[in-house]
Amino acid sequence: MAYELNAKKKDLGGFSVRRILPHADKPAVGPFIFFDHMGPVEFSAGEGINVRPHPHIGLATVTYLLEGSILHRDSIGNIQEIFPGDVNWMTAGRGIVHSERETLEVRSRVHRADGFQVWLALPQGYAQVEPAFFHFNRNALPHIMHDGVMMRLIAGSAYGRVSPVRTFSPMFYLDIIAEKDRTIDRPEPDMEAAAYVQQGEIEISGVRYSAGAFVILEAGDAHIKMIHAGRMMLLGGEPFATPPHIEWNFAAFDYRLIEEAKKRWRDGGFGVIPGDQLEHIPLPGETG
16 A cells, blocks of 8 residues: 655755655665655745755766756756756766756846756666766657646656656656546556655545655555646656665765765865866765
């Protein structure tokens, strides 16, 4: 039977986020090892998202917004502002540095932000690939619209559709808006799956969950009913037979790679972000 995971509040560049994965009761859902709901939050003029340069290895980050915009910069030279419905997919592989801030135009006025950042562990055969970054406009993503249900396939495959976002293991990640009393079938029933209720109320196997609930679907949880009109994120995939080690922003199947990454970050060996090299986030417990 489905069950709910509780979120923890974490500070992220001057504002609070709801962090659900990793969780003590469920470290991952398929390849998803990290799930943050950023916002909704309203910033005063002069304030905003300000995540300083920091490194990653062994995983991919996916940014998806409901409101606002974020300016991505990375150490391989990419600069990309993302808007609601678009996808920023960054493959860290053997190592990349990125920052997440805003443009001067956004920061200069009162503005709102709301969205999600997830991390996906890369399989062993891809964990040390060359780092890469891809941006996809929302109009390039598959949409499914039928009988009061609108879906956008952010990444992976579901309901016979395939997102252009390159993934490294079987998975799905969907944004779904549905009218009252509509039923959504669980995609890929043999995969692990979870639903995050962003708005409204859903019912799974006779149990109701309201906004903010992150619900793990179990075997037999084949359908999700929208009790009130609302929005949810539906995600999942095939779990790894051997999960990677995860520490701070690093994932690796060989823990020595994490130790090497920590030393590399401490020693300045990850490279810098052109135009954003004056500050960085130090390793936990350290200053810099």
